[in-house]
Amino acid sequence: MSQTQLTAERSVRAPQSAEQSPSAEPWYDWPLGFVNSLFEWFGGIGVFSWRVLRAGVTPPYEWRELIRQLDEVGSKSLPLVAMAGAAIGVVLSMEARTSLSRFGAKSMLPSAIVYAIVQEMGPIITSLVVSGRVGAGIGAELASMKVTEQIDAIEASAINPYRLLAATRILACILMLPLLTIAADACGLFMGWVTQTIIEPVSLRQFINSGFSGATFNGFLPPTFKTAVFGLIIGVIACFQGMKTQGGAAGVGRAATESVVLSSLFVILADVVLVKFILVFFP
Amino acid sequence: MATAFDTAMKQGDDSLEESSVPAVAVENLEKSFGTQKVLNGISLTIDRGQTMAVLGRSGTGKSVLLRIIIGLVRPDSGSVRILGQETAGLNMDELGEIRKKMGFLFQHAALYDSLTVAENVAFPLDHHRPDLSKSDRNDRVAQLLHEVGMDGHFKKMPSNISGGMQKRVGLARALALEPEILLLDEPTAGLDPISSGEIDELVLKLQREHHMASIVVTHDLHSAKAIANRLALLDKGNVVAEGTFADLQQSDIPFVQEFLKHS
Numbered sequence: 025m026s027q028t029q030l031t032a033e034r035s036v037r038a039p040q041s042a043e044q045s046p047s048a049e050p051w052y053d054w055p056l057g058f059v060n061s062l063f064e065w066f067g068g069i070g071v072f073s074w075r076v077l078r079a080g081v082t083p084p085y086e087w088r089e090l091i092r093q094l095d096e097v098g099s100k101s102l103p104l105v106a107m108a109g110a111a112i113g114v115v116l117s118m119e120a121r122t123s124l125s126r127f128g129a130k131s132m133l134p135s136a137i138v139y140a141i142v143q144e145m146g147p148i149i150t151s152l153v154v155s156g157r158v159g160a161g162i163g164a165e166l167a168s169m170k171v172t173e174q175i176d177a178i179e180a181s182a183i184n185p186y187r188l189l190a191a192t193r194i195l196a197c198i199l200m201l202p203l204l205t206i207a208a209d210a211c212g213l214f215m216g217w218v219t220q221t222i223i224e225p226v227s228l229r230q231f232i233n234s235g236f237s238g239a240t241f242n243g244f245l246p247p248t249f250k251t252a253v254f255g256l257i258i259g260v261i262a263c264f265q266g267m268k269t270q271g272g273a274a275g276v277g278r279a280a281t282e283s284v285v286l287s288s289l290f291v292i293l294a295d296v297v298l299v300k301f302i303l304v305f306f307p
Numbered sequence: 308m309a310t311a312f313d314t315a316m317k318q319g320d321d322s323l324e325e326s327s328v329p330a331v332a333v334e335n336l337e338k339s340f341g342t343q344k345v346l347n348g349i350s351l352t353i354d355r356g357q358t359m360a361v362l363g364r365s366g367t368g369k370s371v372l373l374r375i376i377i378g379l380v381r382p383d384s385g386s387v388r389i390l391g392q393e394t395a396g397l398n399m400d401e402l403g404e405i406r407k408k409m410g411f412l413f414q415h416a417a418l419y420d421s422l423t424v425a426e427n428v429a430f431p432l433d434h435h436r437p438d439l440s441k442s443d444r445n446d447r448v449a450q451l452l453h454e455v456g457m458d459g460h461f462k463k464m465p466s467n468i469s470g471g472m473q474k475r476v477g478l479a480r481a482l483a484l485e486p487e488i489l490l491l492d493e494p495t496a497g498l499d500p501i502s503s504g505e506i507d508e509l510v511l512k513l514q515r516e517h518h519m520a521s522i523v524v525t526h527d528l529h530s531a532k533a534i535a536n537r538l539a540l541l542d543k544g545n546v547v548a549e550g551t552f553a554d555l556q557q558s559d560i561p562f563v564q565e566f567l568k569h570s
Contacts, residue, residue: 082400174418183434
């Protein structure tokens with residue numbers, strides 16, 4: 025290529041590259057785009073939630089699919105949730121023993137384990153585990169159905185996909201989270217007792233009596249049932265991310281990842297709000 | 308093939324006598340995706356018992372037209388009337404009542420991959436025909452699968468059958484609720500010539516037996532010629548020609564001649 029040709033090409037390309045250069049974009053483009061997509065996401069999930077609510081409360085009800093989802097979310101998450109709860113019980117028992125011994129308050133160990141597990145660790149760990157297992161599962165399943173036109177096929181068969189697919193999964197998450205939390209709490213308490221007994225034998229009855237002494241319903245019910253809200257968050261976000269997926273296998277992967285990340289994030293943020301709410305209304 | 312055409316035409320004429328309301332009537336349909344205008348004021352009418360093939364190059368909005376007719380995509384403007392009922396402004400449940408009268412075969416069949424072949428066909432029946440007993444429902448599924456030549460494959464999963472077989476199952480599912488209108492999106496796309504011919508024969512047979520209005524979107528002129536009694540050729544979001552295959556052959560529109568030459 026001759027020098028003249030190269031110069032001519034450069035002179036033609038130069039203005040183009042200046043236009044396309046990222047430095048030429050105004051500084052506020054990225055934050056503006058981010059805020060815009062944030063509003064778009066919240067708007068989208070709002071409209072989606074309204075459609076699901078409207079479809080979910082009107083007949084025909086999809087009982088068979090709901091039972092299938094209760095099994096999917098509840099029974100199939102139980103082993104994982106029980107193991108997570110048990111692990112938390114062991115860790116808490118060991119950690120609390122060391123800390124409380126330092127302050128001469130070893131007798132408070134059962135109460136410390138019970139309060140820590142039932143009030144915070146059980147609900148949040150259960151929700152995060154379910155958000156990982158169920159959130160990813162729902163997100164990937166619905167996304168896969170979306171990209172292979174199965175959701176369109178459901179709609180074309182005169183079946184409301186918001187009722188059949190979303191409402192059933194969200195309701196299953198809402199109903200199963202508190203039950204799974206109770207299971208995780210029970211496993212955590214049991215393994216907390218086992219751990220303590222290995223170091224210093226104590227009967228289960230004595231451990232339970234000591235742990236629950238002075239306990240009230242206000243101390244235990246609201247933290248357990250706040251997980252229904254976490255279930256709502258996990259279900260809505262996973263269904264929304266799945267059903268709005270676009271773009272083949274990559275889209276399915278993205279939907280699964282976003283379902284887990286966003287539902288975990290919003291569960292933690294909701295926990296902050298709900299803990300404050302419980303402290304104010306259920307002192 | 309001519310006999311099948313004649314029969315279909317005769318059935319079309321008979322049904323016209325039964326009712327003057329067209330099965331599907333679209334008027335001035337417009338649809339854009341972003342800056343790309345896909346449909347640019349399309350108007351078509353399909354009478355009961357008739358089969359219309361919508362032809363055109365890839366990306367000319369043929370599938371979008373079908374999706375608008377069944378309500379999966381909302382048009383920017385224009386009107387869609389199914390059996391005389393306007394679909395604009397209906398919510399999902401109201402639209403559902405109209406969709407019960409329509410069957411849709413997707414381009415890639417879109418079978419539910421977690422259900423067996425028989426469960427796929429039974430899916431619409433389970434949701435819309437709770438009055439059917441289990442044995443009646445099983446009989447109906449068996450009958451539908453027999454009609455599409457899928458006897459003996461009831462318990463297979465969609466992933467374990469060929470593309471042609473998936474389309475047959477999709478067709479059986481589309482026919483489950485005995486629709487008055489059948490929409491077929493590329494029924495022979497991706498199939499070998501023998502399977503394509505079998506699907507064409509099957510569609511013709513179903514036309515004769517079920518007496519439905521059908522819209523077939525395809526870019527396969529041979530298939531269109533075999534199963535449709537009217538053809539509409541789309542280009543750049545517009546209907547450039549409409550009529551029988553003979554009408555199209557006699558057309559002096561350059562695009563029509565170009566399309567027929569390369570098909």
